[in-house]
Amino acid sequence: MAGIGGEDLAVVVEGVVKIYESRGERIVALREVSLSVARGEVLAIMGPSGSGKTTLLNIIAGVDRPNAGRVIVDGFEVSSAGGEELRRFRLERVGYVFQQHNLIPTLTALENILLPMALAGKANRLRGQELLRRVGLGGKERRYPEELSGGEQQRLAVAVALANDPPIIVADEPTGELDIATGERIVRILLEEAHSRGKTVVLTTHDPRVARMADRVAVIEDGRLRGVYSPSRIAGATGFGEVEAEKAVEAVMRRILDDAERRLREAEDRFRRGEVGIDALVETYTRVKALREAVREELSRLGITG
Ligand SMILES: Nc1ncnc2c1ncn2[C@@H]1O[C@H](COP(=O)(O)OP(=O)(O)OP(=O)(O)O)[C@@H](O)[C@H]1O
Ligand SMILES: [Mg+2]
Numbered sequence: 001m002a003g004i005g006g007e008d009l010a011v012v013v014e015g016v017v018k019i020y021e022s023r024g025e026r027i028v029a030l031r032e033v034s035l036s037v038a039r040g041e042v043l044a045i046m047g048p049s050g051s052g053k054t055t056l057l058n059i060i061a062g063v064d065r066p067n068a069g070r071v072i073v074d075g076f077e078v079s080s081a082g083g084e085e086l087r088r089f090r091l092e093r094v095g096y097v098f099q100q101h102n103l104i105p106t107l108t109a110l111e112n113i114l115l116p117m118a119l120a121g122k123a124n125r126l127r128g129q130e131l132l133r134r135v136g137l138g139g140k141e142r143r144y145p146e147e148l149s150g151g152e153q154q155r156l157a158v159a160v161a162l163a164n165d166p167p168i169i170v171a172d173e174p175t176g177e178l179d180i181a182t183g184e185r186i187v188r189i190l191l192e193e194a195h196s197r198g199k200t201v202v203l204t205t206h207d208p209r210v211a212r213m214a215d216r217v218a219v220i221e222d223g224r225l226r227g228v229y230s231p232s233r234i235a236g237a238t239g240f241g242e243v244e245a246e247k248a249v250e251a252v253m254r255r256i257l258d259d260a261e262r263r264l265r266e267a268e269d270r271f272r273r274g275e276v277g278i279d280a281l282v283e284t285y286t287r288v289k290a291l292r293e294a295v296r297e298e299l300s301r302l303g304i305t306g
Helices: 053-060 084-092 109-119 125-134 150-161 180-197 242-272 278-301
Strands: 009-020 024-038 041-046 067-071 096-097 167-174 200-207 216-221 226-228
Touching: 009 200, 024 053, 024 067, 024 200, 024 226, 041 053, 041 180, 041 226, 053 067, 053 167, 053 200, 053 242, 067 150, 084 096, 084 242, 109 125, 109 150, 125 150, 150 167, 150 180, 167 180, 226 242, 242 278
Parallel strands: 041 200, 041 216, 096 167, 167 200
Antiparallel strands: 009 024, 009 067, 216 226
């Protein structure tokens, strides 16, 4: 197959537009986004809250449909598919690690992994156990999700996404509210899937430390792709010149900082209203402080000061 959706490209997104209609209001979530991801590559999508990251992942995974544009994943035209064909695509070709990880609370860790396998007609206990070991949860197969830590639950969600050995893995803020060491561990599991097993990984994050571990970073703001750069150096890979990419990254980083400060103020308000304890507030302080430092460091690394 030549051109669009060629052998070496696992994901091709072309001119995708997504508009939500909500109570008479039209929200343009994606404005003609085009990008591609090579087989075996890890692409991080970075952008502030509401920029369209989850919408883009949903469209790649065939969970949501674009209003315009084409999406080809693993040679399959997702944007025009439907019915049983689309259902099998979602079950077998894409592993989705959701932002709010969707573990089933009444199933054990192992059963959570066996469920998507059973739906695809190939439940395999041994493979389930091997997946648990791969994400560092060996021996915890009989635990229920609530008996696992936040980081362990997130790793279980990754194992569930890998259950049917999909060539494409999409992960929506897989490191979410986790501390950086735990977050790094999850990203390393995803990197290994890509670099040692030839899987293609598309993940979203607002954390520059996570983005830096990816092969390339796509920066999205207000539903627009601002540029794609390789973490080691700014490179305009989507027709953006270096200066434009640099400016786009700076703008996005600043908005990510604003988001973090807002989360902190919300936490303070909740503390004042007695809805959360001092421990939760201190934890938010620590996370926001770390994120602030990471963003500052990233800005200075990119040669942007102030
Ligand atoms: N089902 C929906 N109905 C209406 N508007 C929606 C819907 N889903 C998302 N949106 C809007 O589309 C825009 C993009 O949302 P999206 O969830 O993709 O952002 P995001 O970058 O993932 O944000 P976050 O970092 O907070 O997860 C936002 O303005 C959001 O309010
Ligand atoms: Mg999101």
